[in-house]
Amino acid sequence: MKSRMSQFTEIRNKLAFNIKHGNIQGSLEVAKATANFVDLIASSDGWTVASDLLKIVNDEGKKLTTALPLHATVANVLLQLMHIIRAEYYYAVNQSTQAVQRFVESCMNCEEIQEKKFSAQCPGLKDAILDHIAEYKTELDLSVDNITEQAAEQIQPGEVIMTIGRSSIVAAFLQAKKASEHFSDFQVVVAEGAPQCEGVKMAELLAKSKIQTTLISDTNIYSFMSRVTKVILGTNLVLRSGGLRALPGAHMVGLVAHEHKVPVIVVAPTYKFSSMLSESHRSDNETFNLLANPQGVAKFKDGIIASNVKVLNPMYDFVPPDYVSQVVSNIGTYGVSHMFTAINELYGAVEESAKDLKMAVV
Amino acid sequence: MDVTKGAEMSREDIKAARQAKKAAKKSKENKKPEQKEEKTIVPKEKAQEQAQPKPAVVKEPVQKAPVEKIEETGSTDKGKVQQKSSKELKEERRLKQEAQRAAKAQKAEQAKAPPVIEAKPSKSVKAVTENVNKPAKPMLTGLARTIATMARECARIDCNPDGVHPAFLQLEARMQSRLLEGSTARVVGLMRALRSVINDYKVPENVAITRDLVEHVEKQVAYLRGRRLMSVALDHAIKSLRLNTLAYDVSEQEAKVTVNAAIDAYINKIEQDMQSVALNLAHKVKDGALLAVYSYSCLIMNALKQLFKTGKRFRVVVVGSNTHNGGMTMLSQLSDLGVECTYLLINQVNFIMPRVQLVLLGAESMLANCSMVGPAGSAQIACVANSQGVPVYACCETSKFSYDSHQGSFFKQNELEPEFLAPQLKNMPYMSQCSLRCDVVPERFISAIITEVTILPCSSVPDVLHSPSSDTVLKSRTT
Numbered sequence: 001m002k003s004r005m006s007q008f009t010e011i012r013n014k015l016a017f018n019i020k021h022g023n024i025q026g027s028l029e030v031a032k033a034t035a036n037f038v039d040l041i042a043s044s045d046g047w048t049v050a051s052d053l054l055k056i057v058n059d060e061g062k063k064l065t066t067a068l069p070l071h072a073t074v075a076n077v078l079l080q081l082m083h084i085i086r087a088e089y090y091y092a093v094n095q096s097t098q099a100v101q102r103f104v105e106s107c108m109n110c111e112e113i114q115e116k117k118f119s120a121q122c123p124g125l126k127d128a129i130l131d132h133i134a135e136y137k138t139e140l141d142l143s144v145d146n147i148t149e150q151a152a153e154q155i156q157p158g159e160v161i162m163t164i165g166r167s168s169i170v171a172a173f174l175q176a177k178k179a180s181e182h183f184s185d186f187q188v189v190v191a192e193g194a195p196q197c198e199g200v201k202m203a204e205l206l207a208k209s210k211i212q213t214t215l216i217s218d219t220n221i222y223s224f225m226s227r228v229t230k231v232i233l234g235t236n237l238v239l240r241s242g243g244l245r246a247l248p249g250a251h252m253v254g255l256v257a258h259e260h261k262v263p264v265i266v267v268a269p270t271y272k273f274s275s276m277l278s279e280s281h282r283s284d285n286e287t288f289n290l291l292a293n294p295q296g297v298a299k300f301k302d303g304i305i306a307s308n309v310k311v312l313n314p315m316y317d318f319v320p321p322d323y324v325s326q327v328v329s330n331i332g333t334y335g336v337s338h339m340f341t342a343i344n345e346l347y348g349a350v351e352e353s354a355k356d357l358k359m360a361v362v
Numbered sequence: 363m364d365v366t367k368g369a370e371m372s373r374e375d376i377k378a379a380r381q382a383k384k385a386a387k388k389s390k391e392n393k394k395p396e397q398k399e400e401k402t403i404v405p406k407e408k409a410q411e412q413a414q415p416k417p418a419v420v421k422e423p424v425q426k427a428p429v430e431k432i433e434e435t436g437s438t439d440k441g442k443v444q445q446k447s448s449k450e451l452k453e454e455r456r457l458k459q460e461a462q463r464a465a466k467a468q469k470a471e472q473a474k475a476p477p478v479i480e481a482k483p484s485k486s487v488k489a490v491t492e493n494v495n496k497p498a499k500p501m502l503t504g505l506a507r508t509i510a511t512m513a514r515e516c517a518r519i520d521c522n523p524d525g526v527h528p529a530f531l532q533l534e535a536r537m538q539s540r541l542l543e544g545s546t547a548r549v550v551g552l553m554r555a556l557r558s559v560i561n562d563y564k565v566p567e568n569v570a571i572t573r574d575l576v577e578h579v580e581k582q583v584a585y586l587r588g589r590r591l592m593s594v595a596l597d598h599a600i601k602s603l604r605l606n607t608l609a610y611d612v613s614e615q616e617a618k619v620t621v622n623a624a625i626d627a628y629i630n631k632i633e634q635d636m637q638s639v640a641l642n643l644a645h646k647v648k649d650g651a652l653l654a655v656y657s658y659s660c661l662i663m664n665a666l667k668q669l670f671k672t673g674k675r676f677r678v679v680v681v682g683s684n685t686h687n688g689g690m691t692m693l694s695q696l697s698d699l700g701v702e703c704t705y706l707l708i709n710q711v712n713f714i715m716p717r718v719q720l721v722l723l724g725a726e727s728m729l730a731n732c733s734m735v736g737p738a739g740s741a742q743i744a745c746v747a748n749s750q751g752v753p754v755y756a757c758c759e760t761s762k763f764s765y766d767s768h769q770g771s772f773f774k775q776n777e778l779e780p781e782f783l784a785p786q787l788k789n790m791p792y793m794s795q796c797s798l799r800c801d802v803v804p805e806r807f808i809s810a811i812i813t814e815v816t817i818l819p820c821s822s823v824p825d826v827l828h829s830p831s832s833d834t835v836l837k838s839r840t841t
Contacts, residue, residue, distance in 0.1 A: 138383055139383075142386075187505055192684065192783060194683070194709050206792075207791070207792040214505060214506050214509060214796055215783050215784060216796050217797040219737075219739030220771070222741035222771075223798055223801060248707075251746075252712060252746060298690075310705070312706045312713065
């Protein structure tokens with residue numbers, strides 16, 4: 001047993017290293033890498049019964065999330081895959097899809113999970129699980145395409161759309177709408193998104209796709225909002241309450257949009273759906289937010305001033321669910337009030353599994 | 363795969379669905395190059411269908427044009443296509459004319475401009491000639507067009523630096539480069555520049571001094587106006603000098619003495635006003651409070667200095683912005699004082715807002731519809747503060763109250779920032795950039811205005827403007 005544990009340990013450490021140091025860029029890549037890792041565990045010989053597999057995945061997953069507390073994508077993928085394993089087991093035992101549905105519904109109660117021991121021997125369970133994991137990986141690959149298919153309905157001609165910073169999914173969304181019909185006449189206003197100022201790259205991307213783009217400074221968001229008809233945001237995470245953990249400035253955009261009664265659409269694939277409920281304890285919550293290098297806020301040449309003061313550079317921003325109107329994901333569009341149920345269904349027994357993985361639940 | 367949906371389907375169906383998904387993914391990768399070919403084929407067919415019923419004479423040019431037009435603009439109406447081509451020609455002609463006009467103006471400036479500004483004209487002449495050779499950019503619509511029109515209007519104003527006093531040229535340069543920032547600081551700068559103008563002024567022979575002096579000063583101010591640097595406070599300052607009420611038979615020496623005295627009095631008044639504002643602010647700031655300030659304001663800086671010297675201990679959060687240095691200036695001056703400071707950018711203000719007790723905003727002016735004009739970004743900060751229940755105080759002397767009244771930030775005097783956000787993308791097609799200098803903060807976000815007289819609610823602005831005790835001179839509308 002120990003030799004097999006060390007086999008996964010090395011791979012797990014390498015994965016954590018790659019993610020932490022940016023060798024794996026972007027949430028999609030991180031999600032794929034995590035799915036590959038679980039695939040590796042599932043296809044190894046170290047388990048015979050579902051409960052063994054769940055235990056191994058849980059242990060490895062716990063260590064992975066401890067090494068990467070802020071990369072919630074990793075935890076989300078793990079939660080999803082563990083749910084898949086449990087569902088497959090339940091199907092294998094009961095051989096009927098109705099029973100599976102009942103099982104999934106009953107996942108709302110966590111005690112049910114604890115009752116199920118997952119210890120019955122099921123022939124063909126391994127193949128079924130590997131099959132399902134492969135399907136999940138295909139889903140990950142198709143996630144951007146599934147989202148951009150919905151672009152045509154979400155954006156109407158003549159719209160003025162605002163966004164902040166750079167999100168590759170939002171860019172793909174807008175480019176898909178532009179490419180879809182000849183009469184796609186809409187404009188995009190991109191806010192810079194200090195301190196990273198990724199909005200500049202986003203504007204360049206969009207202008208290259210022949211979308212009429214206007215690049216504005218973050219200080220002008222309020223001035224321009226009266227002329228904007230929709231806001232489309234990318235995000236780091238979608239929380240269970242329907243709120244977001246997004247880049248700094250997103251809260252401000254959402255608030256100003258709320259003031260002007262402009263709808264805010266969030267574009268997020270399922271691996272960004274998180275078990276976290278809210279951003280409780282705000283700045284003290286270590287798993288929610290991080291104070292990054294102040295270099296982005298106060299330049300080095302201002303160092304003489306900056307050495308006597310506190311310079312803050314929080315990495316993320318919390319957007320409350322009141323400011324968001326809907327979430328467009330690869331499994332469909334959800335209203336914000338439906339997010340709680342949707343995430344519970346997606347991950348089954350969220351609170352129990354998340355606690356096992358030492359992920360934040362509240 | 364959503365397992366709940368599998369209730370109705372059997373195991374085989376699920377497997378079949380998975381196979382279909384895999385096949386769809388593979389076929390998608392093969393389809394992409396094919397789809398592109400299909401798209402280019404379709405418009406050509408459409409063009410041929412259109413060209414057929416038309417007379418032969420018009421056939422050729424129409425056939426060529428729609429192929430590109432459809433892909434770009436999506437217009438399939440033949441009449442529209444013809445109009446657009448002539449419109450494009452007009453655009454090109456207009457661009458050329460503007461380029462030539464700009465080149466002329468640049469040459470005129472080149473001869474007279476002081477060394478500070480000399481570096482600019484040669485670069486812009488080059489850029490202008492390059493623009494003429496480039497093909498016309500795609501037509502702008504909607505919001506981008508509004509911004510481009512504003513930018514063009516700003517640039518078109520002809521301001522000739524001939525005969526402008528070097529003190530004013532220097533003033534303009536300092537204001538433009540934001541060395542001199544904040545409404546009050548600019549007024550003081552203006553007054554000082556005006557003093558050197560008056561001292562160097564020599565009355566020409568046989569001309570009434572009052573009229574000539576007024577014209578002379580107006581000429582200097584017109585240069586600033588042309589550069590879009592005038593504000594309400596500056597206008598009021600000039601008017602308060604009452605240059606047109608000097609006696610007819612006064613000698614040049616006496617006139618200079620009178621005007622200089624008026625200038626000194628005004629500067630004194632400004633300083634007194636700043637002290638009064640500081641006293642009024644003391645009512646609102648409690649010991650140990652955490653204040654938030656945005657960008658640089660001479661008035662607020664002075665007030666906080668006074669408060670600190672009288673022994674009040676408070677902490678400050680300075681909110682800065684990426685586009686200008688006001689925040690850093692404020693931060694350096696406050697930390698030199700010894701105040702405990704924190705600094706962040708406007709995007710992150712939500713992070714600290716729950717801890718803040720009050721927000722102080724420096725005002726450029728107060729409008730007659732009770733909204734406040736401030737540096738760009740003030741509206742957002744006021745909005746965030748409002749949502750968290752934090753009171754927002756506007757600091758503004760009554761001399762900055764104005765009869766103007768507009769909604770929203772796209773008003774005529776609101777100039778666009780000279781520096782582009784991303785200068786490397788300046789001439790990219792389909793791209794426009796915009797950075798407004800001022801913001802209009804709606805009345806509902808502001809809790810009170812701290813003036814030198816007293817602390818007023820926003821709705822009192824028209825009362826102050828129309829009150830019998832207010833300066834009759836200032837009652838004339840600002841342009």
